Amino acid sequence: MTDATAVADIDDTARPDLTQRIREAILAAEFAPHQRLIEADLSERYDASRAAVRTALMNLAGEGLVERLPNRGARVRAITxxxxxxxxxxxxxxxxxxxxxxxxxxxxxxxxxxxxxxxxxxxxxxxxxxxxxxxxxxxxxxxxxxxxxxxxxxxxxxxxxxxxxxxxxxxxxxxxxxxxxxxxxxxxxxxxxxxxxxxxxxxxxxxxxxxxxxxxxxx
Known part of the structure; x- marks a missing residue:
């Protein structure tokens, strides 16, 4: 990894809007309950680094919108x-x-x-x-x-x-x-x-x- 790439990843991870963008997509039913949220797909969709996507999913897990699955990534949490x-x-x-x-x-x-x-x-x-x-x-x-x-x-x-x-x-x-x-x-x-x-x-x-x-x- 070059220094420039490392800086880009740091800046990307710090972007505050990525969590909001994924949150809005979940609330707008663009992702269905129990749908897996694959980091690589989200990275491509939002033009963001995998590290930024991972951070956003952790934020959303803290809000109760996403659940982390052991060794299986994350998925949209369904509320009963x-x-x-x-x-x-x-x-x-x-x-x-x-x-x-x-x-x-x-x-x-x-x-x-x-x-x-x-x-x-x-x-x-x-x-x-x-x-x-x-x-x-x-x-x-x-x-x-x-x-x-x-x-x-x-x-x-x-x-x-x-x-x-x-x-x-x-x-x-x-x-x-x-x-x-x-x-x-x-x-x-x-x-x-x-x-x-x-x-x-x-x-x-x-x-x-x-x-x-x-x-x-x-x-």
Whole structure:
């Protein structure tokens, strides 16, 4: 190995976006549950070194998206319905905290952004545009984490959302689900816009408790 190659490998391993790119591919169902993730194939796909791919897979294993197999590399980890229920139950505590903090810390700029997103959620749900509706819901989750200013809860929630993303995707496309969940999301937004922490917590808890019941019905 030349010095130039060694430097390239070091720089490549340090690239922070490779983990994110593979994570997004898993969440977008470009890799199926239990599908093997072969380092050589990923290296070619992402134009990255094997060392960088190995590091990214280790990162994703730490997040629960990938599982390492003894002497067999890695594969996409499948989350059972039972695990998904447990994840949502943990999210209830964290997301109610985040909603409270977002209501307490909301700025005029944040309020304007949330109001626009509220309209987008109602529009896409009414139009039956489930792809855009799902994206709007993901953006709501992201904004509430950002507005809460609670770094620890936000970091934990990002990992939990990633682990249960496949089940969230199935929920979003279940018949009649958008008509039920859209008013729940609107209620959360309205409570945050009113800067009412108690109402924000209550609306968030009601929404997530409903998700738990739907997931249990999928088991």
């Amino acid at each position: 319905v039972e695990e998904a229920v447990e994840i949502v139950e943990v999210r209830i505590g964290l997301e109610t905290l985040v909603a409270r903090k977002a209501a307490e810390n909301l700025t005029p700029e944040g309020a304007a952004t949330l109001a626009a997103l509220r309209a987008e959620i109602e529009r896409t749900a009414a139009a039956g545009d489930l792809v855009s509706y799902s994206r709007a819901n993901q953006e709501l989750d992201r904004l509430l984490r950002a507005y809460s200013g609670h770094g620890t809860a936000s970091t934990l929630l990002e990992r939990l959302h990633a682990q249960s993303a496949r089940h969230q995707f199935r929920l979003a496309f279940a018949p009649g689900r958008a008509a039920q969940s859209a008013p729940e999301h609107v209620a959360i937004i309205d409570a945050v816009l009113a800067q009412d922490p108690d109402a924000a917590e209550r609306a968030t808890r009601d929404h997530l408790s409903g998700i738990v019941e739907v997931l249990r019905g999928m088991g």
